[in-house]
Amino acid sequence: MSAFLEWFEKIAVAFADAAWGLPLLALLLGGGIFFLIFSRFVPYRHFGHGLEILTGKYEDPTAPGDINHFQALSSALAATVGMGNIGGVAIAIVMGGPGALFWMWISAIVGMATKFFTCTLAVMYRGKDTSGKVQGGPMYFITEGLGKKWKPLAVFFAIAGLIGCAPMFQSNQLTQIVRDEIMIPAGMVAEQATFWGDFTLGLIIVGVVSLVIFGGIKRIGQVAASLVPLMVFIYVVSVLYIILSNITEVPYYLTLIVTDAFTGEAVAGGAVGTVIITGIRRAAFSNEAGIGLEAMAHGAARTREPVREGLVAMLEPLIDTIIVCSMTALAILMTGVWLTTDADGVTLTAQAFSEGIPYIGVYVLILCVIIFSITTMFTYSYYGTKCLGFLLGAERQHYYNYFYIFSILLGSVASITAVISLIDGMFAMMAIPTMTASILLSPKVYRAAKDYFQRMRDEELAGYDDDDDDDDDV
Template sequence: MTSISDTLTQVADTLCGYPLFIVLIGGGLFLFLYSGMVSVRRLPDALAALRQNRSGDAPQRGISSAQALLSVVAATVGMGNIAGVAIALAMGGPGAIFWMWISAIVGMSTKYHEGVLAILHRSTRTDGTPVGGPMHIITSGLGRRWRPLAVIFAIAGMFGTLCIINANQLAEALATAASSAGLADDSHALRLSLGILMALIVGSVVIGGIKRIASVATVLVPFMVTTYFIMVAYIVAANIEAVPGVFASIFSEAFSLRAGWGALAGVAIIGARRAALVNDAGVGTASIMHATSANKEPVREGLIAMLGPAIDSGFVCTLTAVALLLAGDFSQSGPQGLSLAIDAFGRAIPFGEYLLTAIVTCFALSSMFTYSFYGSRCAAYLFGERSSRWYTLAFTLSLILFAAVPLSAAVAMCDLFYALMAFPTMLSLILLRKSVRKATLQYFNRDNNYADTTREATA
C-alpha cells in the first residue's frame, strides 16, 4: 500500500510540476498575446460591465453575472491566498510576488476566454436552467468526436473538486487554535467533530443548489475580503515606515541576478505557479459557474469573468504578501505556509491569530460551497441530473473523512485530477480561440446598444 501511495505521489508531483506550469502559464500567455492583451486593454470595459444592471440579466432561471463572479471568487479565494503566498515567499522571496502579479494578468485573459465560451456553448436543462462548462464547450464547440476529452474532464472534475486540502487544513487550524486557547486538546476526536460541523454547515448551503450558493457567496465574499483588508491595513499602519521597502524588495528581487539566471527563473516559476494554482485560470471550473449566468452576451460575461484573477491573485494575494513581509518570520526552517501566516498576524495584531483563523474558516467554507457545485455538474454530465444529488451528499460526507484522516496519497490523487482538468480545458480554449476573437470584434465594433440586444444563437 505504501508503494502505491509513493508511486501516486511521484506521478502527481511530476505532472503537476513543469507540465502543468507550461500548460497553464504558457497557454495563458499565448491567449494573452493572441487576444491583443485583452486583460490589460479591456480592464476598464470589464469594470463597466460589472456595474451594468440590465433587465435582460434578471436571474429568473440562472444567476446574475455578478453572482457568478462572486461564486467563482468564493472558490478561488481560499487557503491558497494565505498559505500559498507564504509558501511562495518562503521559497522564492519577495520577488515571487511580482511574478504572481504577471501570472494574474495572464490568467485574466484565460478567464476571459472561459467566460465567453461558457455562454457560447452552454446547454439548458428541462426546467430552463442554463448549464455548461468545459464538457459542453468541448462537445459543442469542437464536435462529438471530441467527447472522450469532455468525459476525461468530467471524471477528473468529480474528484479534483473534492475539498481534501481545505477540509484537512481547516480542521488542523481550528484544532490548533482550540488547543492554544486551552479549550480542547488537538486530538483525532476533535478533528472528527470539526469535520462533522463542517459537513453540517456546507450541507445546509449546497443542498439549496446554485441560487443558495450564489446568495451566500454574494454576502460572504465581500465580508471576508473587507475584513481581511482591515487586518492588513492595521499591520501596514503599524509598520508604515517599512512599506516602501517592501514594495522595493518585490520589484528588485523579481529581477535579481545575484544567484544567476537559474535562480531568477526559479523565482519566476515559483510565483507564477502559485498564482496559477490560486486563481484556477485554465482549469475550467470557472466556466461551469459562468455558464449558469442569466447573461446572454458572451463577451460581457468574459469581461466579468476575467476580474476573478485580479481579485484573488492580484488584490488578496498582495494583501497577504505585504502583511507577511512586514510581520512574518522567514528564518525558520522546514515547510512554511498557513502556520507562518497565523504566527505573523498573531505577533502584529492583538488576538490576530484567532482573527486570521476566523478569516481562514470563511475562506475555506466558501471554497467548499462552490466546489460542491462544480463536482455535481460533472456528475450530472456523466450520469444524468439525478446523480448530482447523490454527488452532493457524498461531497458533504467526505468532509468528515478528510478532516480526520492523514491524506498524503489522497492529496496526490486530488492534484493529479486537478492537472487532468487543466489539460483538456486549455486545449479547448486554444482550439476555439478564433470564435472568441470573432465575438470580441463584433461586440466592440457595434454601437453602444449592442450589449442590450439578445442574440438568439446564444440564448
C-alpha cells in the first residue's frame, strides 16, 4: 500500500505543477481583471443591494429553483469556507511565505467580479437534465449559452469535476488533526503506525457524510444553512482572540505580508514567482472563483433574476478569503509557529491555536475542523453528482456517491502533498472551460445587469411618485 501511495504522490505533484503554469494564471487572474474592468465596477457599486437580496427582501416562492438565496450562499460557503481557510492557508505560508496571502487578497478582489459573472450565467442559462429537472452550472451555461457545438468543453469540465469534487483534502486534514492532537498524545495510535488509525477515522467520516449526501441539495442546503453561520462564528471569535492578544503586532505582520509578496525572502528564498503561484493556487482552492463548482449551487437558487444571484455570489471571496483566510494567516504569523516547527497544513494551525489560546485552543480548532470539513463534504457531493448526471444521465448520477465515499477513505490515508496536488490539478482543469465560456458570454451578463439595475431604478422612482401622490391626497 505504501508503494502505491508514493507513486500516487509523484503523479499528483507532477500533474499539479504542469497544470498551474503561466497560461492558467493569466486566464484566472487576467480573466478576473477583465471582468472587473468590463463590468465598469457595477457589481462592486451594488454591494449593499446584494446584502438586501440575501436577507430575503426579494424572495419569490414561485420562482424556479430548489433553494433560496441564503441557502445557495450557505451551500457554496460550506464548500469554500472550510479546510482551505484552515489547512490551506497554513500550506500557503509554508510554501510561499507571508507574501502568498497578499496574492490571495488580489485573487479574491478580482474573484468577486469573476463570481458575479459565472454565477449570473449559472442562472441565466440553466438547462435541464435527462429527468427534465432544471439545473445550473458551467456545463449547462456552456451548452445553453454557447451552443451544442461547445459541448466537448462542457464534458471536459464535468470529467474534471468528478475528481475535483472528491473530498480527499477535507478527510485528509480531519484525520490529520484528530490523529496528531488526540489519538497519538493519548496513546491510541503509535506515531510510527498511523495507517490503520487513519483508515478507521475515514470509515467514521464515511458514515456521517452518508447520512446527509444521499438526501440531495435540499437537505444539504438546510444543514449548511444551520451549520455554516455557527462554524464561522466560533472560528472567527477564536482567531480574533489570538489577534487581539497580539494587537500591537498587527501593523508589522501586515507590512511583512505586503513586502514579502514582492521579495519572497521569508520562505521562498527570493522566488517571487513561487509566492505568486502559491497565493493564487490557494485562493482558487479557498474561494473557487473561476473554477465553476460554486456556480452549481447558485444555479439551484430560487429566482427569476440571474443578476441577483450573481450579486449574492460575489460576497463569497470577501467572506472566505479576505476575512477568514487573513485571520488564520495572522494567527499563524503572530504566534510564530511558522518559524519554529516543520508542521504543515492543519497541524500548523493547531499549533498556532495551542500557542494563542492555551489549554483549550487546540480543542476549539478540532471542533471547527470537524464542522468545516464535514459541511464541505456535504456540498462537494452535490457538485459531483451533477457532473456525473450531465455525463451519463440524471438516473445514474447517484452512483457518484459511491466513488465519493471511496475517495474519503483514500484521502484519509494518503499524504497531504498527494491530495492537495491532485485537487489543485483538477481545479486547474475546471477553470479552463469555466473561464473561457464566461469570457465569451460576458457581454450578455453585462447587458442583463444593465437592464436589471435600470428596472430597479425605475421601480424606485415609481415608488417615490406614489408617495408624492399620497401626500397630495392628504
